[in-house]
Amino acid sequence: MKLIDSVHALLFAADSPSDPEQLAASLECPAYEVEEALDKLGERLSQGGPVQLVRIAGGYQLCTKPEFAQIVAKYIQPQQSKLSRSLMEVLAIVAYKQPVTMAEIDAVRGVQSDYSLRQLLEKRLISDVGRKPTPGRPILYATTQQFLHLFNLDTLTELPDVDLEELEIQALIKKEEEVENTDQPTLEPLPSGESGG
Amino acid sequence: MSKQSHTAKDDQAGGLLGFVAPPDIHIECEAFTGSLAMLFHCVKERKIDLLGVPLAPICKAYFEHVLQESGDQDLEAAATAMTALAYLLERKAWQLIPKVDEEPDDDDLLEQIEPYIQELRPAIEHLRDLRDERSLRFFRQTEETGAEYELPFDMGEVGASDLALVLEKLLERAKPDTVEPPTTPRRSLSEQMIIVMNALSDEPKPIEEVVTEEFTRSEVVWWFLAMLELIRLGQARVRFAKGSILFSRGEVS
Numbered sequence: 001m002k003l004i005d006s007v008h009a010l011l012f013a014a015d016s017p018s019d020p021e022q023l024a025a026s027l028e029c030p031a032y033e034v035e036e037a038l039d040k041l042g043e044r045l046s047q048g049g050p051v052q053l054v055r056i057a058g059g060y061q062l063c064t065k066p067e068f069a070q071i072v073a074k075y076i077q078p079q080q081s082k083l084s085r086s087l088m089e090v091l092a093i094v095a096y097k098q099p100v101t102m103a104e105i106d107a108v109r110g111v112q113s114d115y116s117l118r119q120l121l122e123k124r125l126i127s128d129v130g131r132k133p134t135p136g137r138p139i140l141y142a143t144t145q146q147f148l149h150l151f152n153l154d155t156l157t158e159l160p161d162v163d164l165e166e167l168e169i170q171a172l173i174k175k176e177e178e179v180e181n182t183d184q185p186t187l188e189p190l191p192s193g194e195s196g197g
Numbered sequence: 198m199s200k201q202s203h204t205a206k207d208d209q210a211g212g213l214l215g216f217v218a219p220p221d222i223h224i225e226c227e228a229f230t231g232s233l234a235m236l237f238h239c240v241k242e243r244k245i246d247l248l249g250v251p252l253a254p255i256c257k258a259y260f261e262h263v264l265q266e267s268g269d270q271d272l273e274a275a276a277t278a279m280t281a282l283a284y285l286l287e288r289k290a291w292q293l294i295p296k297v298d299e300e301p302d303d304d305d306l307l308e309q310i311e312p313y314i315q316e317l318r319p320a321i322e323h324l325r326d327l328r329d330e331r332s333l334r335f336f337r338q339t340e341e342t343g344a345e346y347e348l349p350f351d352m353g354e355v356g357a358s359d360l361a362l363v364l365e366k367l368l369e370r371a372k373p374d375t376v377e378p379p380t381t382p383r384r385s386l387s388e389q390m391i392i393v394m395n396a397l398s399d400e401p402k403p404i405e406e407v408v409t410e411e412f413t414r415s416e417v418v419w420w421f422l423a424m425l426e427l428i429r430l431g432q433a434r435v436r437f438a439k440g441s442i443l444f445s446r447g448e449v450s
Binding site: 061069073076093095160174 | 320328337356361
């Protein structure tokens with residue numbers, strides 16, 4: 001039995017992305033041999049047939065080729081839940097700033113995001129990954145494997161480039177300029193002293 | 198510490214502080230030597246570091262003084278001096294608290310940021326494109342339900358977070374709870390379910406039209422629990438329609 005065929009069989013049966021090391025452990029052979037087999041399988045499938053091998057969500061998986069999308073969709077009639085604009089905004093912020101707290105997401109959007117966060121948690125596109133060591137210990141959120149799968153990504157490094165640091169600096173400058181432009185009278189600072197904290 | 202005679206300088210120090218001069222307690226330590234009145238003055242003028250002055254013996258000496266001379270002491274003067282002593286203690290306490298990092302905390306920083314979601318718009322569009330590309334590929338069991346559990350009843354497209362949102366809306370309208378005597382018996386869930394059933398009709402309605410009367414926060418939670426129980430039993434139905442969540446009576450089993 002050829003290794004390439006064995007790998008093909010495992011991928012065909014799997015319902016989630018497979019890691020080469022997991023495949024190697026299952027097939028009791030070195031991981032590099034499985035990776036070679038995966039390369040050959042990918043090439044073979046790309047040359048013909050309705051199925052292709054893709055890298056997605058940190059592993060390898062078989063899927064139908066895009067040119068067959070229409071007939072497959074007509075047959076299986078998938079229920080695709082659309083992500084609303086607010087869900088996409090929150091998801092994008094979590095994706096780029098992760099791990100991130102709800103307050104940080106609110107600051108970027110300028111509106112509250114608790115409802116969207118709950119929806120994304122329910123859809124398992126984000127998850128609670130711990131707590132930030134700051135006062136109140138707010139929950140930190142990050143994207144999941146499900147997110148990578150839904151957006152056709154292998155890893156987070158494939159996200160479209162955004163210089164978030166630069167955006168935040170610009171946002172700070174903008175806010176400072178707004179404050180300067182307001183004609184509000186400024187209060188004299190309180191005399192320094194320990195009394196009353 | 199020792200008691201000494203009251204001096205004109207002490208009176209001046211007390212007068213400068215705006216209170217009756219404290220009792221004649223002499224303080225002698227590495228950081229300061231002088232009367233209690235002078236200590237108050239020096240602390241006020243920031244001429245000495247209070248951290249070097251042990252305050253516990255001073256307090257003890259002061260209380261001994263008050264107890265010994267309680268018979269012929271001016272109560273107002275003693276009280277004023279006590280306030281001054283408390284002032285010293287507070288000043289020192291604040292000094293003893295570790296200084297926090299001067300960096301503003303996260304919340305302060307967040308307030309300083311102007312929302313910049315618009316700048317993220319191209320990235321969001323790109324993500325949408327990726328999603329569209331992905332929708333052309335079909336994997337084995339591609340669409341996950343997103344729920345690790347199966348509800349034993351049908352709620353259509355309505356999810357737990359949608360119901361939570363409805364509850365939040367009701368809570369926004371709720372009045373604060375009134376304090377009731379602890380003996381007041383709470384309405385049972387069955388009784389509450391009858392009330393909710395009477396409020397529901399066969400025609401699906403948004404929650405605002407179902408709950409029209411005024412209610413408190415605990416009443417609304419009780420109301421909602423009864424509604425959830427009715428949904429679970431199939432005696433109430435919840436559906437998405439026309440962009441809102443509608444409630445109605447279910448089929449009577």
